[in-house]
Amino acid sequence: MENLSFWLIWAALGGAMLIYYLRCYRRMRSMLWGVSGGLVLLVLLHYCGGFIGFAPELNLFNIMQAGVLGVPGVVLMAVVNIIL
Secondary structure, three states: OHHHHHHHHHHHHHHHHHHHHHHOOOHHHHHHHHHHHHHHHHHHHHHHHHHOOOOOOOOHHHHHHHHHHOHHHHHHHHHHHHHO
């Protein structure tokens, strides 16, 4: 059951981002900025995150989160780690 809910949440988030990018005027530019911004922030946080006490690993899950959700996904990852 947990596995199904995990994939349903990811499908909902991916669908929300797809709808957002489809409603943008410049779809490709907006999507490329969102994805590249999230991935760049993830890599920067991975290498320079020791200064703030959080350096996420570069694994498939984190890369997927940064790619789908962009910068808000990486910020969410850092906030959840600080809170928990």
